Amino acid sequence: MSGPRPRVAQRGLTLVESIIASAILAVAITAVFSAVASGRAHADLAAEDLASTVAAEDLLARVLQDDPETLMDWNGHVEAPSELVDGNGTLLGSALQRVGRRVRVEATSQSLLGGESVPGWLVTIEMMNADGRIRHAISRWVPTSENDE
Numbered sequence: 279m280s281g282p283r284p285r286v287a288q289r290g291l292t293l294v295e296s297i298i299a300s301a302i303l304a305v306a307i308t309a310v311f312s313a314v315a316s317g318r319a320h321a322d323l324a325a326e327d328l329a330s331t332v333a334a335e336d337l338l339a340r341v342l343q344d345d346p347e348t349l350m351d352w353n354g355h356v357e358a359p360s361e362l363v364d365g366n367g368t369l370l371g372s373a374l375q376r377v378g379r380r381v382r383v384e385a386t387s388q389s390l391l392g393g394e395s396v397p398g399w400l401v402t403i404e405m406m407n408a409d410g411r412i413r414h415a416i417s418r419w420v421p422t423s424e425n426d427e
Contacts, residue, residue, distance in 0.1 A: 326376055330405035330414045333362055333374045338403050338416060340365050341381060346422040349399045353383040359408050377413065378406040388419060398422050 291299075341352050357363065359378045362370045369375070382402040387395045398421040405414040 325373070326407060326413065329374045330377045333370065333377055333379055334403045334405050334414060334416050336364070336370070336374075337379050337381065338401065338418060341383075341401055341403070342418065342420065346399060346420055349383050349401060349420065350385075352381045352401070355381040359406070376408070378408075378410075380404045380406065386419065388421070396421050 337357075341349065344352070357379050360375045362374055362377075362379065364370055380403070382400075382404065384400045384402075385397070386400045387397045389395050398419050400417055400419050402415055402417040404412050407413050
């Protein structure tokens, strides 16, 4: 029995197999982190959208509580991000402070089905992000009598 010994199959990984496995793992980890980062960005946008909607509705309710005669006093009212206040002048919650808002009031008229024109005010609340770009706007038309203008 002094002849050559039969080769026994080796049970380890070769260098090429290790590199391929590492590359596959790196791609999988990159995909997971990318998905998490994308989800975070979408969550931030959704939070800003929600803050915009709530802050706009809050200010619109305050504006519409005034008499139609004083609506024009609101025209040009601006609150920058982190400066939003309620009707008492108290800062709103921190979740709403990520947006700013501006009021525009324009005299307009709306036509009824019969063709009669009714004068009124178009109140628009524009919501801005930190860069000053308008993200959302809501408008309400408020009818008024002719002698209110």
